[in-house]
Amino acid sequence: MADEFILARGNGRTIPQEDKIFGISNRAKAAIREKGADAVVNGTIGALLDDEGKLIVLESVDEVFHQLSKTDYAEYAPIGGIAPFREAVQKAAFGNHAPEGFKEAVATPGGTGSLRNVISNYSSFGDRVLTSDWHWAPYNTIAGEIGRSIATFTLFDENRGFNAASFAEESARLLQEQESLVIILNTPAHNPTGYSLTLEDWDKVIASLCEEAKSGKPITLLIDAAYIDFAGDEDEYREFLPKLSALPENVLCVMAYSLSKTYTLYGARCGAMICIAKTQAIADEFKRVCEFSSRGSWSNSAKLGQMILSRVYEDPQLLARVDEERAMYRNMLIARGTAFSEAAAKAGLAIVPFDAGFFVSVPCADPDALSRKLEEKDVFLVPLKLGIRVSVASVSEEKCRRLPAIIKAAMDELGM
Ligand SMILES: Cc1ncc(COP(=O)(O)O)c(C=O)c1O
Known part of the structure; x- marks a missing residue:
């Protein structure tokens, strides 16, 4: 521990050389550059992306941003x-x-x-x-x-x-x-x-x-x-x-x-x-x-x-527009989560109890090994302590439907 840092003080902390999620995410991006987006699943991102992998920004919110004056945001x-x-x-x-x-x-x-x-x-x-x-x-x-x-x-x-x-x-x-x-x-x-x-x-x-x-x-x-x-x-x-x-x-x-x-x-x-x-x-x-x-x-x-x-x-009308626009994307997200859990049931893949949201998790004995195995198949997911995390927020519904069988096959290969 004592020689882990050059000048910095550790103060009892464990500070990895590289953030695990960003590391995987960078390898996913490199794979996309090399093989194309269709061939790769990047389920590491904690933001809502469209089916083409682009960040979704609410138009109604963006319009308000563009109407702000300089002091509105700079002060x-x-x-x-x-x-x-x-x-x-x-x-x-x-x-x-x-x-x-x-x-x-x-x-x-x-x-x-x-x-x-x-x-x-x-x-x-x-x-x-x-x-x-x-x-x-x-x-x-x-x-x-x-x-x-x-x-x-x-x-x-x-x-x-x-x-x-x-x-x-x-x-x-x-x-x-x-x-x-x-x-x-x-x-x-x-x-x-x-x-x-x-x-x-x-x-x-x-x-x-x-x-x-x-x-x-x-x-x-x-x-x-x-x-x-x-x-x-x-x-x-x-x-x-x-x-x-x-x-x-x-x-x-x-x-x-x-x-x-x-x-x-x-x-x-x-x-x-x-x-x-x-x-x-x-x-x-x-x-x-x-x-x-x-x-x-x-x-x-x-x-x-x-x-x-x-x-x-x-502005009640503006609020209604924001809520409506968000509801549209929420429905897209819910459809992806539902697709993933239905396909998991079909593939015999056990997942944790899932209701809704950006992520679904698959419990497993050795998350790091599973994540490495999946990377070989161009599937990039985040290993946690108790399993691996799939961001359905960043993967299309079509890929959400395909993913559980791929994860199950990788687990079978590893004898999990
Ligand atoms: C569980 C949870 N809590 C809190 C946050 C905080 O996010 P932010 O600081 O961007 O509002 C996040 C973001 O990913 C999250 O996943």
Whole structure:
């Protein structure tokens, strides 16, 4: 470890020479250059692409961007975000299902910024942050960069449902070991499985948090809603939100909301952390500590996305256009996911319980070996700890239909 760095300080971190996903993605691009796009499957990209592999950008959002004045995007925004954005982003996040409680929104650079600052303000140095065993790998980096680490519960039980018992057990264990607990639930349309917690799952989560809250220790439930508008009907997938009002005072809910996918503004780095607190004092504290941390990490967030969302929510017709356009692409995405799961069933390929979203995962014993074998067949997928991840967001429906048989054949060749 000591001689791993030349001048840099390791500070206990494991820093790979090359980001695994970018490495695979670069090899996929090279294969496409050499053999043509039709011959290659690049299922590594976490962005919605059309069937030709081009990034989808909502036209309605792009039009708003082109109508902005220079100061609209070039000026500094206040640390916590411009006032119309702070209001609009709550409407965007909660839709018709705003939970009761005291709410405050603080602008962040994407959902990532929300995750970082909620962890830094609601856990202590050295704490473990709880999330599911299948999870977005950067949670480890985000927590590790600020001296925390990730602990996991088992996401699925033997009936392929949400493992509420494991959730309860691991949260209770961590609360015994530390003075506070941050829990991240990425739902709906979880990355990397595509699972969405059902209303019954939510009842169980809330019941167990109410139980844990009797310890009197602060608990923060951080809902990573990066894919909330790509799961299905916007209203239906927000029905769980009012349930959060049942949580007691020492459980703070925060939604990490992102404009990256929902408004196809990935590179504009815009999102918000939105709290749902039981008292005004807790909400005010949230705003104060999160703005303070923002100042010390990225200062203010980019104004561009904040302006775009504010304009969209000022104009009901424009909002309807954005929603309609997104719904069209969401249907395309859902069709791809359905094609993949149907073909997996036909090919006898076991996948994790999938509901919707950008990704589907295939559990396997040696994900790195499977991913290498698939590369030989010009199929590029991301190996995770527990399986391999397929981005249906970046692969055409036709390829989604073909892929499961190819993966199954590779697994058979490897004797998996
Ligand atoms: C599960 C999950 N959470 C959060 C994010 C944050 O994205 P961003 O910071 O671009 O908003 C992503 C992006 O890929 C994600 O997959």
